[in-house]
Amino acid sequence: MGRLDHDPYVTHFSHPHPLELSNAQSLYTTSCSACKLQPHGWMYSCKPCNFTLHISCTQMPNLITHPSHPIHPLTLFAAPPYPGGSFRCDGCGLQGTGFIYHCTTCDFDVHMMCATNPLSLAHQSHPHQLNLVFSSSLPNQRFLLRHLSQDRV
Numbered sequence: 001m002g003r004l005d006h007d008p009y010v011t012h013f014s015h016p017h018p019l020e021l022s023n024a025q026s027l028y029t030t031s032c033s034a035c036k037l038q039p040h041g042w043m044y045s046c047k048p049c050n051f052t053l054h055i056s057c058t059q060m061p062n063l064i065t066h067p068s069h070p071i072h073p074l075t076l077f078a079a080p081p082y083p084g085g086s087f088r089c090d091g092c093g094l095q096g097t098g099f100i101y102h103c104t105t106c107d108f109d110v111h112m113m114c115a116t117n118p119l120s121l122a123h124q125s126h127p128h129q130l131n132l133v134f135s136s137s138l139p140n141q142r143f144l145l146r147h148l149s150q151d152r153v
Helices: none
Strands: 019-023 042-046 051-054 063-066 069-077 100-103 108-111 130-133 144-147
Touching: 019 051, 069 108
Parallel strands: none
Antiparallel strands: 019 042, 042 051, 063 069, 069 100, 100 108, 130 144
């Protein structure tokens, strides 16, 4: 059993050195540099810099159109474009320091992981499909899963 069907080395806009395909067990890191989630499986890394990315994080598009902000495209930044080095996600409301989808015109910010949430899903706890909505009448609610009945427009 060898390595996966991925290039052994990649270059990524977020890091100045080539990244090597490595097993997460061989890395001395506590989180992916992009999504900030725990390392697992095969990852790309720069061991001297302690910089790691999940394979899926290296494949995120640099520019997206997202229904939460349809008026402008969102650009992927490797770090928040703010002096403090963090941002508040307009999707979930939490603070972030990892990769960010950002609108430079509106200062609209979304965690990379929030931007990739499915727009709808089925869940065993509810008999109908749940849809992601982007506003709420509840204070401090942002992206929200909600059942939309058939008679709503």
